[in-house]
Amino acid sequence: MSKLLEVRGLSVDFVLPNGSKRVLDDVSFDLKRGEVLGLVGESGSGKSMTANAISCLLPKKAQVLGGEVIFFGDETPADFLKLSEREMRNKYRAKRVSLIFQDAKGSFSPPRSVGRHIEEMVRLHKGVSKKKAKGIAKEIFGSMFGDSKEGERNFDKITQSLSGGQAQRASIALAALVTKPDVLIADEATTALDVTVQAKVLDELMQVVRENNISLIFITHDFGLVAEYADRVVVLDKGKVVETGVTEDVFYRPQSEFVKNVLRDLPRIDKRLRQKEHTSLQNNVINVQNLSVAFPYTTPKGLFGNVSEKEVAVNNISLEIKEGEIFGVVGESGSGKTTFMRSVLRVLPDIAQLEGSVDVLDKDVYALEENQLRALRKMVGGVPQGTKQSLTPRKRIDFLISEALDIHNLYESDNADKKEEERRERVAQLMEAVELPVDRMRDYVARLSGGEAQRVAIASALATNPKVLFLDEPTASLDASRKHTILNLLLKLQEERGLTYVLISHELPTIASICDRVAVMWKGRIVELGGARQVLENSLHPYTQILRTSFSVPDPKEARRNLRLRKEKNLVMPSFSAQELESIGQSELVESSQKGHYVDDVTQQLFFNKMK
Amino acid sequence: MTLIVIFGLWFVLAILISKNRPSVRRFAFKRFIWVPILFIPIWFGTYSMMKAAPGDPAYVIAGSHASEEVIEATREAYGLNRPHIVQFVDDTWKQANGNSGNSFIFSEKTIAQLAAERIPYSFAITFPSLLVILFVGLTVGLWATFKKGTWLDTFLLSSALFWQAFPSLILIQFLMLIFSVKLGWLPAGWSGDWTAVFTTTAIIPIVTMSLGGIAGMARFVRTITLNVIDEPYINAAKSRGLGPFRIAIRYVLHNASLPLVTVLLPMFFLSFEGSFFIERIYSIPGFSNFALEALFARDYPFLLFFAFWGILLGLFIKWLTDMLYIRLDPRATQ
């Protein structure tokens, strides 16, 4: 394969009011024709900057200190960095080098339909009449959607009305299929998507790229994706290239400490962190029976009327969570897992309509009076989704951590000074427990990193010494090594305090690492329930199997096996029409041949039928 | 009947605006139906407040020194002894038919006549001012956007602020002081009819009216344009090889015009408030000037006219603005 693009010694600084920051430091790598190059690194490593630098779309505050970006696509090689903006725009952008962004919806002008954007591209780059352009645009657009009906429908929609996957497909059509560039740079293109959608979109992207002989620079923070799709890999850390090579070499024979550490720490579905086996005690800490939650909304109908409709978030689920166990709830967006958590903790918005019963520590949560409810809250803690977002901005750490103490007045002393002392002590204890340096007590929230913020949230939930702790996406926005640290911390705390955890996550590896039992949720229902090993290794429900194979493993052989499985066994997420979804009816979990392993046979059948 | 004609035209406008866009149509008509529903309570409330205010119309008509019998007779003659509701319905009906009665102050003329006479004067200054504000403000605002961060930008912003802070009643006096009294270049009052707008007579009032507006417009344009430029789709458009002109018009302007529209229309129609003082001080026989006098003199026929059509106009502006916004931005219907 011949060299198509060469980046040599690229160094870029950000010029800030209080000094400059080195974002790229002597970055060099090659892209060969027809290959998929994975550019991987944690957040802040400079991967997006590299993409911007190559296409000369750096922000104003960026200054290129040196280096070359040489494009070998024509007879005479050209250094992009030395070209004028006009040359770059007229000759290379979109025609030879194109980009896809993480925020697919953000790539389109909000009030305009996506189809118009494609028309515009067609007219600009192919110089055909308006009418013809529309036809071509429709064709191109439709080719990204296997079922052309969907393509036609979405053509005239504005980005807001599209789903994440559809929007990304539209932007692939826009960036790659009109001009068929030599180089396509996908900058975290699927990071915002659900895993099963991500798998589909990426499979399709790879197909597009191979069919049109486009060389792809695939930028991601996910080592697993790189293992699955990339031919060669470039690893960035803090603006420097720490390792490059063929994928197998990088993963099986890593040279750099950085890669070695990442591979060691990254949670994997097949790697178990929790060693202890949980013997199921009989005490039910949480008992949910036939819980359904719906959110009503109105849509306009006809000229004046409004129709009230309901969006069902949780559809008749029943669960028992036992004392001392770590229970995992896994599902993608829309599965109802967060609503489930909010139902148990009774923090649903007022418009929510709830049916069924929720018992926590043998008390019916929804039958309690205000002060009884408040007392119960001391026993059940929650850490909501979003690491930094769950901490009130502009507040200090000690305020947040001790807030529960203030609300419930859990102080022993009476006078104000003694209380303040006591408060500080308690905060210090909690900070130690979550491994935060105590001298940061008076820091403001803004100075915390993601992992540190997560710990503050956990500490504040532990302030009242609860028996149960709910955690919503505890590892979602963290880098690999931090995920590992948090999971270990959770295990430690569990040991020390005898907690029961309910861990909600869309990340299967996280769940697999530490959960004893797992419930898999899909569209508000539990489709599979059982011990972690049972559910993950002997998955009965097609959805669980799809989920499993959609998750990328940082191991090329395993990853490619998943890829093959997806193709051969068609373990791809089918799409269901609205009517099909409505007609499902009540789900019921049926025990399988294995004890304690349940499956929802109704949806199981539905999936089977669709996947033939 | 006048009212019916007006509503009829409004209806036609609704149809025109929502041509080819079913979602817009639904909104257009829904909002249209709301107008009378909103209008009636507001109008009733205003009407009642006016009637409740002291200053018996009878005294105004007959003169404050008239005897009791005369006052009573006046009241009878003008139907002021009837129950409140009856008066309300009657007056509403009269207004709706364009029958606004004669002014108390200028008792030979009907309100409608007076309005017709005076509105052209007010228009003579407000309309040109608005054009000036629009074009000059847009230009200055865009200029400041491009020169963001430079001294010019800071200067423009500060001077914008300067002119915005100047209350028009002070500004016009200053201008008159400098240009009329001290320098003698421009006249110190309005002379001639509304066509005098094309002469030097109109310069001081138009300038006074525009300066603040230009400043406000420039700042506004600058803010929204800067916001739009920061949006991700601009960068994405660049990455697709689109040129600066294309991006400026189809992406930046298109998206920036949305908030602009919401601001523009109200400004356009409701600029009467600002012209109060200008007309007063510069002696322009305009509508605002008269409105003020009428308010003080308790010219009830005028007040009723003003309130009735004023509220209606206000509701119309709101409706029109909403419609245009929805027309330009499909998101608003979601």
Add this chain to the structure above:
Amino acid sequence: MDTINTKKTSRFKQSSFAELARLVWQDKLSRIAVFVIGIVVFMALLSFFWTPHDPFTNQVALRRQGPSWSSWFGTDLVGRDLFSRVMYASRITVILTFITIVAGGLPFSIGLGVFPIFYSKKADFAVQRTGEALGALPALFLILILRAGLRPMYDNFVYTLGPAGRWAIKTGMADLFVIFLIISFISWIGPARMFRAQVLQMRESAFVERARMLGASKFRIVSRHILPQLYTYIVHSALLMIVGVVGTELALSFLGIGIQLPYPSFGGLLAESANSRMLSSAAHLLIFPGLVIFSYIFAFLFLELRLTLLTSSEHEREVLQ
């Protein structure tokens, strides 16, 4: 994202009032604006204790004189000392400024903008519709009607207060109070709407969720978690509201329905200058009061602009991290 913020930038990240004050003080231009406002405030306060001359004494022989050593701003149409009158006028403006912030439009807009939407749908609906209805009318018109309607009742009421009431009327405080009430009635609507929009967004945020999980009461959430996020908005609204209120008073007094002459107010003084047919020999009647009130208004607007710039550069730094 997992980056660590450096020590240097954190100094500016928090905008509690103390931080805000420091920010303003360190910016040289803002300092000038504050200084200007301070001068006017000082004049107003001083006027309660001392003025060069009595602002009400006519000395017809000395009328329409320009600035001189004895009369710093000159005399007006009936010989009253303009400087003293300006001092008295600044009283009105300054008092209005302060009560708007403390007990007028600002607390109203916060109370009506932040709390109803968090507590009850009905309350929110009621407040919204009222705001719309009040906003549909031209403001000046509404003010005039309200004033016309309320005035007689109010005058009666003030008389019944006896000596205190008479003092109020004499010093123009009675007038001021009415105007203040009426203006507050209207000025809360805009900012309240903006606050409401912000609260609506924050209501669904993760940090509110967390507070609820801990068992925080609604009041605690609003006062300790939501309100602090609104500080910058509140300050901006306060500044703009002050400008609006002062401007409205100016207009009303000018028209003769605000502070009644002979009691001095900036609007009144400017009305006198407008009515004077001989601007050339009485230019000082326009220039001095005009400049003072203009500077006051400009200072506030300038602060508002400056604050936007100062606090947005924080944002840029945040975004970069």
